[in-house]
Amino acid sequence: MRTMSKPKGAAALPLNTILNGDCVAIMDSLPEASVDLIFADPPYNLQLRGDLHRPDNSRVDAVDDHWDQFDTFATYDRFTTDWLRAARRVLKPNGAIWVIGSYHNIFRVGASLQNEGFWILNDVVWRKSNPMPNFRGKRLTNAHETMIWASKSEGAKYTFNYEALKALNEGIQMRSDWVLPICNGGERLKDANGDKAHPTQKPEALLHRVLIGATNPGDVVLDPFFGTGTTGAVAKMLGRDFIGIEREHAYIEVAEKRIANVRRLDKTALEVSRSKRAEPRVPFGQLVERGMLRPGETLVSMNGKAAKVRADGTLAVDGLNGSIHQVGAALENAPSCNGWTYWCFKRDGKTVPIDVLRQQIRSEMDDARPV
Amino acid sequence: MRTMSKPKGAAALPLNTILNGDCVAIMDSLPEASVDLIFADPPYNLQLRGDLHRPDNSRVDAVDDHWDQFDTFATYDRFTTDWLRAARRVLKPNGAIWVIGSYHNIFRVGASLQNEGFWILNDVVWRKSNPMPNFRGKRLTNAHETMIWASKSEGAKYTFNYEALKALNEGIQMRSDWVLPICNGGERLKDANGDKAHPTQKPEALLHRVLIGATNPGDVVLDPFFGTGTTGAVAKMLGRDFIGIEREHAYIEVAEKRIANVRRLDKTALEVSRSKRAEPRVPFGQLVERGMLRPGETLVSMNGKAAKVRADGTLAVDGLNGSIHQVGAALENAPSCNGWTYWCFKRDGKTVPIDVLRQQIRSEMDDARPV
DNA sequence: AACTTTTCTGAATCTTGTG
DNA sequence: CCACAAGATTCAGAAAAGT
Numbered sequence: 001m002r003t004m005s006k007p008k009g010a011a012a013l014p015l016n017t018i019l020n021g022d023c024v025a026i027m028d029s030l031p032e033a034s035v036d037l038i039f040a041d042p043p044y045n046l047q048l049r050g051d052l053h054r055p056d057n058s059r060v061d062a063v064d065d066h067w068d069q070f071d072t073f074a075t076y077d078r079f080t081t082d083w084l085r086a087a088r089r090v091l092k093p094n095g096a097i098w099v100i101g102s103y104h105n106i107f108r109v110g111a112s113l114q115n116e117g118f119w120i121l122n123d124v125v126w127r128k129s130n131p132m133p134n135f136r137g138k139r140l141t142n143a144h145e146t147m148i149w150a151s152k153s154e155g156a157k158y159t160f161n162y163e164a165l166k167a168l169n170e171g172i173q174m175r176s177d178w179v180l181p182i183c184n185g186g187e188r189l190k191d192a193n194g195d196k197a198h199p200t201q202k203p204e205a206l207l208h209r210v211l212i213g214a215t216n217p218g219d220v221v222l223d224p225f226f227g228t229g230t231t232g233a234v235a236k237m238l239g240r241d242f243i244g245i246e247r248e249h250a251y252i253e254v255a256e257k258r259i260a261n262v263r264r265l266d267k268t269a270l271e272v273s274r275s276k277r278a279e280p281r282v283p284f285g286q287l288v289e290r291g292m293l294r295p296g297e298t299l300v301s302m303n304g305k306a307a308k309v310r311a312d313g314t315l316a317v318d319g320l321n322g323s324i325h326q327v328g329a330a331l332e333n334a335p336s337c338n339g340w341t342y343w344c345f346k347r348d349g350k351t352v353p354i355d356v357l358r359q360q361i362r363s364e365m366d367d368a369r370p371v
Numbered sequence: 372m373r374t375m376s377k378p379k380g381a382a383a384l385p386l387n388t389i390l391n392g393d394c395v396a397i398m399d400s401l402p403e404a405s406v407d408l409i410f411a412d413p414p415y416n417l418q419l420r421g422d423l424h425r426p427d428n429s430r431v432d433a434v435d436d437h438w439d440q441f442d443t444f445a446t447y448d449r450f451t452t453d454w455l456r457a458a459r460r461v462l463k464p465n466g467a468i469w470v471i472g473s474y475h476n477i478f479r480v481g482a483s484l485q486n487e488g489f490w491i492l493n494d495v496v497w498r499k500s501n502p503m504p505n506f507r508g509k510r511l512t513n514a515h516e517t518m519i520w521a522s523k524s525e526g527a528k529y530t531f532n533y534e535a536l537k538a539l540n541e542g543i544q545m546r547s548d549w550v551l552p553i554c555n556g557g558e559r560l561k562d563a564n565g566d567k568a569h570p571t572q573k574p575e576a577l578l579h580r581v582l583i584g585a586t587n588p589g590d591v592v593l594d595p596f597f598g599t600g601t602t603g604a605v606a607k608m609l610g611r612d613f614i615g616i617e618r619e620h621a622y623i624e625v626a627e628k629r630i631a632n633v634r635r636l637d638k639t640a641l642e643v644s645r646s647k648r649a650e651p652r653v654p655f656g657q658l659v660e661r662g663m664l665r666p667g668e669t670l671v672s673m674n675g676k677a678a679k680v681r682a683d684g685t686l687a688v689d690g691l692n693g694s695i696h697q698v699g700a701a702l703e704n705a706p707s708c709n710g711w712t713y714w715c716f717k718r719d720g721k722t723v724p725i726d727v728l729r730q731q732i733r734s735e736m737d738d739a740r741p742v
Numbered sequence: 743a744a745c746t747t748t749t750c751t752g753a754a755t756c757t758t759g760t761g
Numbered sequence: 762c763c764a765c766a767a768g769a770t771t772c773a774g775a776a777a778a779g780t
Binding site for chain 1: 444473474475477478479480481484485486491492493494495496498500501502504505508509510511512513515517519520531532534535536538539540541542543544545546547548551552558575576579583609636637639640641642643644646703705706707708
Binding site for chain 1: 773
């Protein structure tokens with residue numbers, strides 16, 4: 001009696017297939033309130049201008065695909081509202097949605113989500129361990145993307161596997177910031193020419209965490225911007241069903257081949273290998289920002305040298321300035337110097353190595369360890 | 372004649388004071404295009420329902436102040452648009468704004484910023500090293516807040532002290548995710564009863580990094596939601612001027628006392644590492660004019676290319692001639708080339724980059740300049 | 743084969759001054 | 762407004778190439 005235990009209309013769901021076409025039209029053709037989770041990676045509307053070159057003159061292969069072009073914010077908002085409405089219709093009352101984006105689009109997406117009645121549960125920051133730097137030194141390294149997790153409406157009973165995520169995080173409650181590398185290496189899909197098959201392929205680790213935390217085995221996961229099928233691959237691996245929607249034939253072809261090669265995991269295989277984290281690096285500047293040392297304060301070395309702390313975390317001593325390591329090395333006329341053990345500060349008449357302050361910060365960071 | 376050297380209307384700026392009242396009305400009363408930076412920590416529109424209790428049944432002291440209550444998203448959007456418009460008017464053309472918020476309000480704030488013509492430069496995640504856990508285990512630990520950094524308009528020349536932030540981060544480009552502890556301990560201001568004076572006091576370390584990175588000494592920083600004055604305290608310490616606006620008398624009282632106790636840092640402590648772009652431009656021809664290089668002399672590149680110096684400060688190599696940059700770019704078949712680091716000259720058998728000669732000229736210029 | 747060095751690349755709203 | 766030229770600018774990790 002398998003069909004009887006399923007909700008009405010579920011039999012019509014095209015499970016574990018990729019549907020080709022516009023996601024709004026296709027979602028409208030699916031039965032109402034039929035999927036448990038939606039994961040969406042919509043176009044970011046990057047609005048890039050000219051070319052960008054690295055300092056070594058190589059050209060950055062930017063996202064200039066036609067599907068990321070929108071005339072105005074208003075056009076993008078209409079696009080967003082349209083697909084969110086269609087998505088909300090196919091979502092079960094206790095279902096949830098995850099949307100990923102960058103500062104180019106995520107604020108518009110978030111506002112639209114709220115306007116359409118979704119209820120935001122968390123915003124989750126994907127902190128990239130290896131982002132592309134800012135080559136021209138004109139802004140901060142754009143080192144993260146944002147995901148929004150929302151239930152269909154306020155008060156809905158969404159799925160949240162608290163203990164599973166806590167286990168993934170070595171027994172500590174999972175935080176809203178996730179440190180994960182970008183997708184490259186063997187995981188990155190290539191086309192026939194050896195070029196990347198999709199400009200913005202997401203890492204499977206990201207989807208792994210989302211699906212473990214927000215779905216149960218057997219749940220139906222819909223991805224309206226399927227691309228090369230990371231959502232489908234991870235869903236299959238974790239024993240969830242998926243429905244993919246994608247406009248580009250080329251991406252579908254790659255995705256189908258990819259997913260065919262995925263093996264559903266048995267339970268024991270679900271264990272994740274985890275590497276122990278090295279001692280986190282603490283920039284000296286943080287001691288200044290946090291008021292542990294004051295700009296203008298004098299640091300001294302064991303052999304009587306002295307230097308002044310500046311507001312940007314460098315040291316200055318007659319004409320010379322640089323990092324704690326550089327200034328130490330220069331004063332000692334040595335090729336290198338560990339500034340952390342070289343410099344001391346004075347408190348209550350006592351001379352204390354600044355490394356003590358670094359240890360203090362590290363112990364605070366341990367409390368926050370996100371992995 | 373102090374007033375004559377000041378820009379028009381600047382005399383009217385109420386520097387280093389806290390103005391009591393509604394921020395829109397007060398900003399409208401200030402002269403147009405008069406402040407360099409705005410830091411805003413607007414109400415978060417938290418929409419908390421009822422009380423929250425910890426597992427041990429103690430009550431969480433939530434933000435339920437009357438100033439954080441908005442009926443609907445539309446009401447909040449109107450409020451946001453109103454203060455952003457007023458803020459944009461008082462901002463100088465090359466000024467910038469920072470706004471901090473959480474998932475409750477930041478998406479609406481970000482969309483409004485874009486709608487009003489601000490140009491987003493980065494979104495910055497403040498990752499809290501010691502956030503409040505999620506007691507119910509129903510969501511992820513809300514471990515971060517989001518700041519949006521935007522210029523007044525696209526293409527504006529905002530202030531960004533790239534080198535100073537890089538120095539603060541021990542020589543590595545500053546990223547868009549900042550790990551800092553929340554404000555507690557001695558920094559957390561208490562009222563007469565020993566309770567926290569303000570529910571959402573921001574850490575000074577956060578403002579330190581913002582002001583070091585996005586302002587210069589002497590700049591005017593406006594905070595329209597001043598609260599207990601973290602912005603003012605850090606601005607004063609770092610030699611920036613501030614203007615605070617706050618509705619609640621109780622907060623103003625605390626802030627004034629707090630800021631009075633802050634000492635301004637002296638000038639040497641405020642100096643930060645500066646970008647090469649700020650250094651004076653030296654034409655290559657000057658090296659020839661001064662006899663540091665002789666016409667007819669051969670320059671070589673690291674990879675073995677050679678060119679001859681001509682009397683007018685251009686280089687020549689078989690048929691080709693032009694500036695040190697143009698010839699380097701042509702020889703390397705590259706879009707551009709920094710001739711100063713590309714070309715070397717020979718002295719006493721050693722190969723030396725011509726940039727050394729430029730540095731020599733620059734240091735002579737420093738000696739000649741009155742400090 | 744093991745190890746070191748070089749090369750390559752990633753959702754990027756990425757310069758500034760002069761004429 | 763535009764065109765042109767000077768010249769400043771990158772981090773982590775994997776793959777490829779060299780020893």
